[in-house]
Amino acid sequence: xxxxxxxxxxxxxxxxxxxxxxxxxxxxxxxxxxxxxxxxxxxxxxxxxxxxxxxxxxxxxxxxxxxxxxxxxxxxxxxxxxxxxxxxxxxxxxxxxxxxxxxxxxxxxxxxxxxxxxxxxxxxxxxxxxxxxxxxxxxxxxxxxxxxxxxxxxxxxxxxxxxxxxxxxxxxxxxxxxxxxxxxxxxxxxxxxxxxxxxxxxxxxxxxxxxxxxxxxxxxxxxxxxxxxxxxxxxxxxxxxxxxxxxxxxxxx
Amino acid sequence: xxxxxxxxxxxxxxxxxxxxxxxxxxxxxxxxxxxxxxxxxxxxxxxxxxxxxxxxxxxxxxxxxxxxxxxxxxxxxxxxxxxxxxxxxxxxxxxxxxxxxxxxxxxxxxxxxxxxxxxxxxxxxxxxxxxxxxxxxxxxxxxxxxxxxxxxxxxxxxxxxxxxxxxxxxxxxxxxxxxxxxxxxxxxxxxxxxxxxxxxxxxxxxxxxxxxxxxxxxxxxxxxxxxxxxxxxxxxxxxxxxxxxxxxxxxxxxxxxxxxxxxxxxxxxxxxxxxxxxxxxxxxxxxxxxxxxxxxxxxxxxxxxxxxxxxxxxxxxxxxxxxxxxxxxxxxxxxxxxxxxxxxxxxxxxxxxxxxxxxxxxxxxxxxxxxxxxxxxxxxxxxxxxxxxxxxxxxxxxxxxxxxxxxxxxxxxxxxxxxxxxxxxxxxxxxxxxxxxxxxxxxxxxxxxxxxxxxxxxxxxxxxx
Numbered sequence: 001x002x003x004x005x006x007x008x009x010x011x012x013x014x015x016x017x018x019x020x021x022x023x024x025x026x027x028x029x030x031x032x033x034x035x036x037x038x039x040x041x042x043x044x045x046x047x048x049x050x051x052x053x054x055x056x057x058x059x060x061x062x063x064x065x066x067x068x069x070x071x072x073x074x075x076x077x078x079x080x081x082x083x084x085x086x087x088x089x090x091x092x093x094x095x096x097x098x099x100x101x102x103x104x105x106x107x108x109x110x111x112x113x114x115x116x117x118x119x120x121x122x123x124x125x126x127x128x129x130x131x132x133x134x135x136x137x138x139x140x141x142x143x144x145x146x147x148x149x150x151x152x153x154x155x156x157x158x159x160x161x162x163x164x165x166x167x168x169x170x171x172x173x174x175x176x177x178x179x180x181x182x183x184x185x186x187x188x189x190x191x192x193x194x195x196x197x198x199x200x201x202x203x204x205x206x207x208x209x210x211x212x213x214x215x216x217x218x219x220x221x222x223x224x225x226x227x228x229x230x231x232x233x234x235x236x237x238x239x240x241x242x243x244x245x246x247x248x249x250x251x252x253x
Numbered sequence: 254x255x256x257x258x259x260x261x262x263x264x265x266x267x268x269x270x271x272x273x274x275x276x277x278x279x280x281x282x283x284x285x286x287x288x289x290x291x292x293x294x295x296x297x298x299x300x301x302x303x304x305x306x307x308x309x310x311x312x313x314x315x316x317x318x319x320x321x322x323x324x325x326x327x328x329x330x331x332x333x334x335x336x337x338x339x340x341x342x343x344x345x346x347x348x349x350x351x352x353x354x355x356x357x358x359x360x361x362x363x364x365x366x367x368x369x370x371x372x373x374x375x376x377x378x379x380x381x382x383x384x385x386x387x388x389x390x391x392x393x394x395x396x397x398x399x400x401x402x403x404x405x406x407x408x409x410x411x412x413x414x415x416x417x418x419x420x421x422x423x424x425x426x427x428x429x430x431x432x433x434x435x436x437x438x439x440x441x442x443x444x445x446x447x448x449x450x451x452x453x454x455x456x457x458x459x460x461x462x463x464x465x466x467x468x469x470x471x472x473x474x475x476x477x478x479x480x481x482x483x484x485x486x487x488x489x490x491x492x493x494x495x496x497x498x499x500x501x502x503x504x505x506x507x508x509x510x511x512x513x514x515x516x517x518x519x520x521x522x523x524x525x526x527x528x529x530x531x532x533x534x535x536x537x538x539x540x541x542x543x544x545x546x547x548x549x550x551x552x553x554x555x556x557x558x559x560x561x562x563x564x565x566x567x568x569x570x571x572x573x574x575x576x577x578x579x580x581x582x583x584x585x586x587x588x589x590x591x592x593x594x595x596x597x598x599x600x601x602x603x604x605x606x607x608x609x610x611x612x613x614x615x616x617x618x619x620x621x622x623x624x625x626x627x628x629x630x631x632x633x634x635x636x637x638x639x640x641x642x643x644x645x646x647x648x649x650x651x652x653x654x655x656x657x658x659x660x661x662x663x664x665x666x667x668x669x670x671x672x673x674x675x676x677x678x679x680x681x682x683x684x685x686x687x688x689x690x691x692x693x694x695x696x697x698x699x700x701x702x703x704x705x706x707x708x709x710x711x712x713x714x715x716x717x718x
Contacts, residue, residue, distance in 0.1 A: 044287070046287035047653075048283040048285070049653055051283050051284060051285065052285070053283075053285060053287065054653065054654075055654070055679070055681070055682050056287075056682055079682070080679075080682035080683070080717065081303065081304070081305070081682070081683060081717035081718060082303070082305065082679070082682075082685065082715075082717045084301065084302065084303045085301050085303055085340070091495060092495040092496060093495065093496035093519045094495055094496040094498075094519070095519075100301075100303065100340060101303070101340070101431045102400070102427070102428070102430040102431050103398050103400050103430070104400050104402070104430060106403075106405075107403065107517045107519070107525050107527065107577075108525065108577075108579075109519060109521075109522065109523050109524055109525045109577065109578075109579050110519070110522040110523070111522050111523040111579040111580075111581070112523075112525075112577070112579040112585055143279055145279070145282055147279060162522075182278070187581050188522065189581070191581065193581070195278050195281065197278075197279075197282060214282050214283075216278065216281045216282070220653075221281050223653060224281060224282065224283050226283065226287055228287065238388070238389070238446070239446045240389050240444050240445055240446045243444070243448070243449070243490075243492055243498065244490070244498065245442075245444050245448075245449035245451075245490055246389070246444050246449075249389075249391065249442075249444060251344075251350070252301075253344065253347075
């Protein structure tokens with residue numbers, strides 16, 4: 001009897017999934033993570049080694065979606081003191097790193113944006129539906145970061161554009177709310193690089209959105225980062241900000 | 254129907270098994286909640302500041318079998334330097350800032366006694382006012398560091414680099430820019446949606462300071478290094494596509510004009526290719542040096558040229574062509590080819606060594622030969638005509654927050670090299686420690702093998718505020 005009941009739940013879930021394509025689920029989940037208007041936010045990263053707090057970073061982040069729902073991101077390091085004033089521009093295929101110490105902007109590759117302090121590329125505004133093609137792998141009940149059961153769609157995302165950060169993503173989205181629960185991010189070689197849990201849903205930028213992401217380094221699983229958003233607000237951001245020559249001019253006030 | 258239900262049930266069980274596997278990931282979530290948020294993050298700053306104190310202890314090993322002996326002063330055998338370094342911006346209302354960037358040094362070495370007037374120096378890198386009268390139109394006035402270029406090891410388009418670096422603690426060309434003097438100038442810039450344009454005028458305010466000597470340095474702004482001629486620069490970039498925005502430059506100094514260009518392109522996920530080029534009419538580097546030496550009185554007018562290239566002023570190219578590649582293991586490599594059309598040819602090198610071989614270090618001949626090299630070094634112009642530069646940056650090497658950086662600069666003509674390896678560990682949000690080792694290799698008749706400095710070890714500790 002229990003088996004039949006479980007099967008019935010599965011059948012209902014399968015029906016729901018059929019009513020909405022995998023791509024639509026990812027799009028709906030993107031809208032939970034990010035608004036459709038330009039905004040700024042403060043982002044604090046706490047890095048852990050073997051469960052012990054190791055260091056902090058803080059940024060002010062400006063994000064703006066284009067017509068195809070891809071975000072351009074501009075951020076400035078606020079902390080730690082040794083990095084204060086460093087800036088990063090990520091716009092499509094164009095990534096620049098500006099260091100106020102050398103007063104130079106260096107172009108970085110898509111791979112390089114995932115390197116170094118806080119793996120900047122993981123915490124920026126990214127709409128997965130714009131860069132990945134999704135298929136439904138199944139429905140699953142998994143624990144979220146707070147170990148609460150969530151009924152989810154398990155989606156398989158394959159990179160569909162050059163601007164996709166990862167080659168492949170496994171993505172779990174909660175039924176009904178479209179809240180992202182978890183993602184697993186893989187390299188070109190198929191290596192699992194990151195596991196991200198989305199948590200602390202709260203009212204932010206006009207909707208219930210995750211205000212924290214737990215980023216686990218799958219290559220060295222003793223490393224983890226908690227990214228917390230705060231002070232989020234809508235703000236118009238001119239297109240001119242998203243170019244190399246504006247980086248030295250950015251004033252975060 | 255029965256089989257269908259059983260099949261769905263099996264799928265459901267499989268799904269549960271997978272989910273159970275997923276739950277293991279939960280154990281990797283840190284249990285401790287983050288401590289109090291960093292103070293600066295809670296409230297975006299009105300002013301921007303990066304302030305730190307560093308103590309650097311350096312040991313040099315010198316060659317004692319130089320084919321062309323180097324005249325004094327030679328690099329010290331040891332040097333102890335304590336300095337405070339600050340970069341601060343203060344807002345003056347919504348559309349203006351004042352920026353200061355500088356370093357206060359306390360130095361002693363086996364060449365500098367303690368205490369003495371030479372122990373304390375201040376490097377005024379920048380002090381300027383920037384206003385934004387209209388959105389994204391800027392006017393800057395004061396001492397400003399204007400830097401250009403996309404390559405790491407050699408920047409032909411970095412026209413204001415000449416003589417701007419003082420007391421370098423590293424030979425890494427990509428780090429040398431961090432402690433260099435700005436130029437007194439006025440600059441206008443417009444940043445638009447499709448690109449930007451800058452106009453710079455830097456006036457002559459004093460006569461040029463002789464190479465290798467900064468008399469009464471102390472707290473002097475050293476304008477004799479940075480503002481000893483009238484210079485101007487026009488720089489523009491255009492966003493042709495979201496990932497292509499070439500930059501063109503036009504630079505003038507004392508009636509001579511140079512043009513330059515910078516171009517970068519992303520190639521796949523891991524590679525960025527770049528080209529930097531500049532060209533203009535100029536003499537060879539030896540003849541430039543001798544002319545400058547006579548202009549500043551270091552080389553007497555009556556003294557014959559021990560070595561000259563007999564070069565004509567002609568259009569000469571300089572270029573850096575390279576690419577960066579980042580691995581999944583967090584290592585970034587930069588490989589570059591450098592060309593300096595004003596550099597020394599093989600014949601020039603042969604004459605340099607032949608003229609100086611057997612001379613004493615204090616002889617006028619040796620002094621003139623080494624003056625050429627000092628001139629090129631101060632101007633950050635490579636002496637060699639062709640070089641290969643390889644740089645590696647390994648983030649989180651062995652342990653998190655340990656960064657390993659190394660580079661090799663090789664003169665293609667003679668195979669001699671300048672090598673450096675450094676490790677920096679961010680022990681906390683505020684403390685860093687580091688060690689650096691550098692060496693020059695090559696035969697006695699080679700570019701880097703003929704330098705007096707054979708190897709260097711540097712230990713440093715930094716405290717940020």
